[in-house]
Amino acid sequence: MSVPLSVAVTLGLLFFLSAGLNEQVAEGCKCLQRHPQQVFCESDIVIRAKVIGNVASTLPNLVAFNIKVITKYKPSIKKDIRVIYSTKTSCGAHLENGEYLLSGNIVDGVMVFGLCDLVWRWDQLSSVQKGNLSMYQRGCVCEIASCTGASCLTKKPQRKCLIGVKNALSLDYEDALQAVCLPCRDGSCKWQK
Known part of the structure; x- marks a missing residue:
């Protein structure tokens, strides 16, 4: 018994699509x-903090960590x-004892963070x-944007710092990690190393 070609192609496509969906579900949280x-x-x-350990959470679906704040970079x-708290889902972050740079948002008076925030040792x-x-x-007035091809070569002053092809106006992602986007006197923004 032979299977018509159109049925075989349809079954093949369904298999690859379902495999892709299963992979996305298994991976859970993805951050841009x-x-x-x-x-x-x-x-x-945004804080630099020493994580002392887990504590019993008083909030449902959140994991609690006891910390000692060393530096507040952006206190609200x-x-x-x-x-501090993180979600119990796949988008939550687990911390070991030690010092971290952490960012998050204030929700009902407490700091909540996840994998898409700054969670760096x-x-x-x-x-x-x-x-x-x-x-x-100081650079929060600027926008950091991705660029490709000709959009990385724009010459007019703008309130953006570009990440894309490394040239005089933009940086690749690795170099941008070592730079800060700051405003200039002419109203534009530029990478500063």
């Missing part, structure tokens, strides 16, 4: 690649933060990245 300055500017709070609330940041943290706030 963003420059750390973008994450910084979009967050309510004045009160001391001693406990402090000892894995370069000295340049650590230094850039104090300048990120």
Whole structure:
């Protein structure tokens, strides 16, 4: 018994589509690649903190971590933060004891963070990245955008720093990680290393 070609092609396509969907479901949370300055500017709070350990969570569906704040880079609330929360889902982040750079948002008076926020071990940041943290706030008036081809070569002043093909006006992603996007006197924004 032979199967008509159109049925075989349809079954093949269905197989590959279902395999792709299963892979997406299995992977769970995915974050768009963003420059750390973008994450910084979009967050309510950014801190360097020492994680002391897990504590019992008083909030449903959240994991609680006991911390000691070392530095507040972007405080949106004045009160001391001693406990931070992450979701229990695949988009949540698990922290080991140690120092981290963490960003998140204030939800019902507490800091909540996830995998798409800054969740970086402090000892894995370069000295340049650590230094850039104090300048990120000043660059929040700028936009960091991806570019491709001719859009990476724009000459007019703009309030954007471009990530794409490395040239005089844009940086590739790896070089951009070591830079900060800051406003200039003419109203444009430029990468500063």
